[in-house]
Amino acid sequence: MDETNTDVIQGTLDMLILKTLSLEPMHGFGIARRVEQISRGVFKVNPGSLLTALQRLERAGxxxxxxxxxENSRRAKFYALTRAGKKQLEVETADWTRRSSAIARVLKAEG
Amino acid sequence: MSFWRQLTHGLRVLTNRTAADGDLAEEVQDYLDQTTAAFEAKGLRAEEARRAARREIGNAILVREQVRASGWENVVETLLADLRYAARQLRNNPGFAATAILILGLGIGATTAIFSAVNPILFKPLPYPRSDRIMMIFEQRDGGERLPSFGTYEGLSERSRSFEAMAAMKPWQPAIVGIGEPELFEGQRVSAGYFRVLGVLPALGRDFQSADDQYNGPNVVILSDRLWRRRFSGDPQIIGRQITLENSSSQLAVNSSFTVIGVMPAGFENVLAPLAELWAPLQYNPSLPPDSREWGHHLRMVARLHSGVSKEQAASELDAILPAFGKAHAKGFESAGGIPAGVIVTSLHDHVASNVKPALLAILGAVVLVLLIASVNVTNLLLARGAQRRGEFAVRAALGAGQRRLMRQLITESLLLAVLGGTLGIVVAKLGVRVLVALSPPGLPRVAAIRVDSAVLIFALAITTCIGLLVGLVPAIHASRNDPHSGLQQSSRRSIGAHQGVRRSLVVSEVALALVLLVSAGLLLRSLDRLFSIDPGFDASHILTMQVQESGNRYARDDARARLFEQALESMRHLPGIASAAFVSQLPLSGDYEVYGIEFEAYSGQAEAAFRYAVSPDYFKAMRIPLRRGRLLDEGDRAGAPVAVLISESLAKSKFHDRDPIGQRVRMGPNMGHADKPWATIVGVVEDVKQLSLGVNEAEAFYTTPAQWAWVDNAQSVVVRTVGDAASLAAPVRNAIWSVDKDLPVVRVATMENLLAQTEAQRRFALIIFEAFALVALVLAATGIYGVLSGSVTERMREIGVRAALGATRESIVALVVRQGMTLTAFGMAIGLLGAAAASQGIVAMLFGVSPLDPVTYIAVIAMLGSVSLLACGVPAWRAARVDPAITLRAE
Structure with missing residues (x-):
């Protein structure tokens, strides 16, 4: 097994899910695959954490x-973003951008 | 929004777990299938693809568990599972469950009941707006509180600026006549400001106004809600109606038709006279003639402070008013025993609670001890159960239950026990409150407010929870420390030692607590013994008493009234079984309190306050009050003859020391300070009589015949000495009185022995409760000792068998077990002695003639506790002695 860390950065899973679902409604496996593809395999989503997060996000409204x-006529549970979810995504994206650019600045200053 | 979703989603899962689980399983399965499909699409064969997908996802069940565990409903579910398990545990051990629930129920119930009695009296504010501003005002005489006279009230209320309103009051017992049977009611005569002081106004009609409270003013009356509903069926047209009252407590003839002007609200609680059902204005004479009832000390005074004025400021203002006012009314004050040294202002709440506070606090302390013992006992039971369940816990631990999970299970079990016990406790409390109210001493204030209300329920819930946690904690910590390995080996006995250690220390504490309660009960018992061995100054056996309240309007003239009482005496004398009979104006130990001034010719100008008795001559014979010097009163001391006075020994001693008081001259009550009034002559000295209570030493008194006093009292008590049983003559004596006038109200029928017992009702009440609690404590402590010893004998069966096989005699084995038990008892008693010495300081106020460290009590209690615990050791010891070494050794 390759030793590269593919864990999702702590606290960002919710944001990744919301972002993925902002494109279109999707089922659990679809979300996991999409995150993996778009991140080009940097992040792999563990199904236990994913389903737990989905339940939490759904309960949060x-x-x-x-x-x-x-499409291949199977039954699956599809998740879709609500209006509140859209707002939450904006909040989290803005927050993340602010913090990651700050981290980037700190790292640059050191380099 | 999101909270709502949390709740509904969680509830949906809880109510339909199978569907939710099915959904989740399907979702996980779908995930797995799609992963497999994805691998297949990459070109893997079906079998390989499935294996790869499993590898990637991991255990599907674990994934499901992970998702399941994340919702709040999961916590609830575990709790429900714990509860179900706990309930099953209790069901499977009904003996253990019943014992524990019973002990807890009694403990919590007793505590809750006592709390419900103590709460309204000591802790809750009185049921009036800003009740903290309501003050009682007393005259200060001889260093103590004395009832004020109307003169004092009038002087203070006219001049003081510290109070919003002030009022004086006295008891009143009118009979409503004219509608059905004449019925005697408790009522109050109050000055106009009374309800304004309390801050409660009539619900119907109007309050008293100063125009109502005029000398010879109009006859108006305010009714209680209860009286209005009961007697007038809640008639809303009652205001303005005339009712006929026979007024019995005025010396003046009054018109007996009263106009109803108001009805008090239903919730009105009158703490100053809880039984009062109707109120009329006081109507005393504000010009304060010096030889009138306006100077008798028989009023109580209550006032409401202005906001911002402190009790101390008010008191010093009143103190400053008194001297100048006293000078202006020197004659009046002289007939009242002199100008008081000052005033005493106490809050109404303190006044109401003060008499019973020490007793209530002591009882509260006692019940807390009982509750502690009960908790310790249940902890012990749980520990014993824990010992039996070690195997079960070991299995659960081995199957992966964490320490915290096991502890939570045990705490759930003890909480369940506590809640069941608490539920039983509330039932016990409801019954207990009834018993308490029934047993309560007559002076207990706010009895109507004693009930199981929401505050009490919250209290019960709080102690239930505390106890649930407390009794569960020790066994839980214990169980969680157990080594599952040794627990699985059923024969292992290795951790028994430490386990028994905890149980032993619990038993020690039980013995200690029981000793504290026993000592307190013992001290109270000895105090009552001491009190009842005090000589009241008369012979209380075979005396029947009752009060005749002649109503003012029909026997308006003194001579008519005097004749009435003489005729009543005459008709009583002819009854069989009566040795002697007499009338007295105030009956000792009945709650009567009447003090007048007396001045001595030999010490001119010096007034003394003393109990005043107007008695028919046979009074001393009926009461068997011994004559010390001179002669008793007799028929010759009639109106017109020179006035003859008897004084009590105390009064004689304080005034004349060793000199002979016979022949000395005095002026009393309304005659004091009047040079034109004739002197009365002391003709004899009689022994001191306890008037207020057995414990109160206040015995300065003087006696005259009614004929030689300034007026004939209209309420007089009959004192009848009977040959046989006193109580059985109640009906014939009452009929004899009614044969003279069938409409005379006769009240307060009691034997003197009853009255004597009543005076110490509060101590007796405390004693009954302490005795009951001490008994419970004793039984619980004995059970504790028994339980620990029999447990220990069972566990040491093998050791005992070996000892027996090696030749130990039965005696030595019995001694072994008994020594173990008595060591625990001895430790407990040593600690308990220290506790008792401290606790007895708390009941010092209730003790009489007994030191809180009274050695007799302590020795008796130690002996009693020792023998009971010896008894508790006996059974296990006997069992140990019968161990057959052959059987125990073969069992190995």
């Missing part, structure tokens, strides 16, 4: 869920 047919 940021996601809605429903059972639907997939």
């Amino acid at each position: 940021w996601l809605d869920s429903e059972w639907r047919q997939t």
Whole structure:
């Protein structure tokens, strides 16, 4: 097994999920795959954490869920962003940008 | 929003766990399938793809558990599971469960009941707006509180600026006549400001105004809600109606028709006279004639402070008013026993609570001790159960239950026990409150407010929770420390030692607590013994008493009234079984309190306050009050004859020391300071009589015949000495009185022995409760000792068997067990002695003639506790002695 750390950075999983769902409603596996693809394999999402996070986000009112047919006619639980979820994504994105650029500045200053 | 979602989602999961679990399982399965499909799409064969997907996702069950555990409902579920398990545990051990619940229920119930009695009296504010501003005002005489006269009230209320309102009051017992049977009521005569002082106004009609409270003013009356509903069926047209009252406490003839002007609200609680059902204005004479009832010390005075004025400021203002006013009314004050040294201002709440506070606090302390003992006992039971369940815990620990999980389980169990016990406790408290109210001494204030209300329920809940945690904690810590390995080996007995250690120290504390309670009960018992061995100054056996309240309007003239009482005496004398009969104006130990001034010719100008008795001549014979010098009163001391006075020994001693008082001359009450009034002559000295209570040494008194006093009292007590049982003559004596006038109200029928017992009702009340608690403590402590010893004998069966096999005699084995038990007892008693010495300081106020360190009590209690615990050791010891070495050794 390769030793590279593929864990999602702590505290960012919610944001990643919200961002992914802002494109289109998706089921759990779809979200995991999309995160993996877009991050080009840097992040791998663990299904236990993902499903727990989905349940939490749904209860927080940021996601809605429903059972639907997939394109290959299977039943899957699809998650969609709510209006509150959209707002939350903006808040978290802004917060993340602010903090990551700050970290980048600190690191540059040291380098 | 999100909270709502949390709640609904969680509840949906809770109410339909299978569906939720199915959903989750399907989602996880779907995830797995899609991962597999993705691997297949990459070109892996079906089998390989499935294996790869498993590897990536991990255990599907763990994923599900992870998601499940994240919701709040999961905590609830575990709790419910714990509760179910705990309930099953209790169901499977009904004996243990019943014992523990019973002990806790009694402990919590007793504590809750006592709290519900103590709370309204000591802690809750009185049921009036800004009740902290309501003050009682007393005259200060001989260093103590004395009831003020109307003169004092009038002087202070006219001049003082510290109070919003002031009022004086006295008891009143009118009978409502004219509608059905004449019925005697408790009432109050109050000055106009009374309800303004309390801050409660009539719900119907109007309050008293100063125009109502005029000398010879209009007859108006305010009714209580209860009286209004009961007697007038809540008639809303009652205001303005005339009712006929026979007024019994005025010396003046009054018109008996009263106009109803108001009805008090339903919730009005009158703490100053809880039984009062109707109120009329006082209507004393504000010009304060010096030889009138305006100077008798029979009023109580209550006032409401202006905001911003402190009690101390008010007191010093009143103190400053008194001397100048006293000079202006020197004659009046002289007939009242002189100008008081000052005033005493105490808050109404303190006044109401003061008499019972020490007793209530002591009882509260006692019940807390009982509760502690009960908790210790249940902890002990739980520990014993824990010992039996070591195998079970070991299995659970081995299966992966964490320490915290096990502790939580045990605490849940003890909390469940406590809640069940608490529920039983509330039932016990409801019954207990009834018993308390029934047993309560007559002077207990705010009895109506003693009930299980929300404050009491919160209190019960709080102690229940505390106890649940407390009794569960020790066994839980214990169980969590157990080594699962040794627990699984059923025969292992290695950790028994430490375990028994905790139980032993609990038993020691039980013995100590029981000793504290026993000593307190013992000290109270000895105090009552001492009190009742005090000579009241008369012979209380075979005396029947009752009060005749002649109503002012029909026997307006003194001579008519005097004749009435003489005729009543005459008709009583002819009854069989009566040795002698007499009337007295105030009955000793009945709560009567009437003090008048007396001045001695030999010490002119010096007034003395003393109890005044107007008695028919046979009074001393009926009461068996011994004559010390001179002669008793007799028929010759009639109106017109030179006035003859008897004085008590104390009064004689304080005035004449060793000289003979016979023949000395005095002026009393309204005659004091009047040079034109004739002197009365002291003709004899009688023994001191306890008037207020057995414990109070206030015995300065003088006696005259009613005929030679300034007026004939209209409320007089009959004192009848009977040949046989006193109580059985109540009906014939009452009929004899009614044969003279069938409408005479006769009240307060009691034997003198009853009255004597009543005077110490409060101590007796405390004693009954302490005795009950001490008994419970004793039983619980004995059970504790028994439990620990029998547990220890069971565990040491093998050792005892070996000893027996090696030749130990039965005696030595019995001694072994008994020594173990008595060592615990001895430790407990040593600690308890220190506790008792400290605790007895708390009940010092209730003790009489007994030191809090009274050696007799301590020795008796130690002997008693020792023998009871010896008894508790006996059974396990006997069992140990019967151990058959062959059987125990074979069992190995």
